[in-house]
Amino acid sequence: MSNKSFFGLAALAVVLLVVANSVYIVSEYERAVVLRFGRLINPDVQPGLHVKVPFADKLRKFDGRILTTDARPESFYTIENKRLIVDSYAKWRIENVDEYYKVTGGDETVAASRLANRVADELRNQIGSRTLHEVVSGQRDELMHELTVSLNESANELLGIDVLDIRVKRIDLPDDVSQSVFDRMSADREKEAREYRSQGAEQAEVIRADADRQVAVLEANAYRDAEKIRGEGDATAAATFAQAYSQDRDFYAFVRSLNAYKKSFAGKEDLMVVDPKSDFYRYLNSMDGQK
Incomplete structure (x- = not known):
């Protein structure tokens, strides 16, 4: 290699070195300052590409993130x-x-x-x-x-x-107070638990009393309605019987007597002592079914 080529390469290396020491980049997540011979000349370098004096200026970068x-x-x-x-x-x-x-x-x-x-x-x-x-x-x-x-x-x-x-x-907590604090916390939680249980029992009694009252009211109303319906039914039945009885009283008396005979003679081992001339036998003693 000739001297001319050697000096050319040396000059190129010097130029590259100077350029490398003249240009610097600060990223968006970095903060930086520039010092010149140890003295602060740029206290807050913005992100981007910058130029500095080679070998005189020194760049210090810091992490700008959280x-x-x-x-x-x-x-x-x-x-x-x-x-x-x-x-x-x-x-x-x-x-x-x-x-x-x-x-x-x-x-x-x-x-x-x-x-x-x-x-x-x-x-x-x-x-x-x-x-x-x-x-x-x-x-x-x-x-x-x-x-x-x-x-x-x-x-x-x-x-x-x-x-x-x-x-x-x-x-x-240190070991010397851990147990006392635990006991106090346990006592506080137990107190709260008792209060909650007491409130729950009180609410349960209120709900139970209200339910019993509603049951009593419903049963009373139902009994009232049932008695009313039963009374209306009995009245209707009585009115029906009365109407039928008023249409033919003799036939009604005859049917009642037949029902009485049927019930009286239903048992074969039953024994009755009745005067033959009594009103009970008035239809049996009559050949034509008259009184």
């Missing part, structure tokens, strides 16, 4: 002086790149550590002003909201980050 800081479990005391072991995490992202770089040097670990310390301090203040019941179940959502709002203001100003959410993964 990040998660998983804090280590901490011990806190409630207003009742009950100790709790709280395990929490925080969701955050870079808001002010300039402030973020100045405070943390662009190190995500440093930012997460400082944020975790502030979360612990805020949790200590919030839990210290509430009872055990409020922290565990009663006001947990309110506590998390107040904690997020309060911490976001200070973190945005001091760390250049935006705290989106803070959540408690779990709350444990």
Whole structure:
């Protein structure tokens, strides 16, 4: 290879190196700053293709997406002086790149550590002003909201980050208070169960009394209607008999006597002692069936 070709390749390599150090790309999920000899000259580089001074300018990129800081479990005391072991995490992202770089040097670990310390301090203040019941179940959502709002203001100003959410993964009780808390919770649930059973028994008595009253009313109405219908039937029957009797009284008396004979002589072993001249035998003593 000739000297001319060698110098040509060397010049091309230098040009490529200069171009490679002059152009950089920032993606849409990244935040970046540009330093010139260690001094910050562009505190918030927008996404896209950019040009910098080769070998003089240095690019620092940071993750601009939502990040998660998983804090280590901490011990806190409630207003009742009950100790709790709280395990929490925080969701955050870079808001002010300039402030973020100045405070943390662009190190995500440093930012997460400082944020975790502030979360612990805020949790200590919030839990210290509430009872055990409020922290565990009663006001947990309110506590998390107040904690997020309060911490976001200070973190945005001091760390250049935006705290989106803070959540408690779990709350444990120390072994020395677990049994007492369990006994108290069990007693509270038993009290609620007794109240529910008492209310249920009271409602059952009310329903049972109302049902008995409705049954009594229905039976009374049914008996009244039945007696009314039976009375109307008896009246109709009596009127029918009376009408038939009034049409031919002798025939009616004869039919009644025949029915009486039939019932009296139905049993072969029956014995009756009756005067032959009595009215019972008036039709039997008459040859033509007359009285």
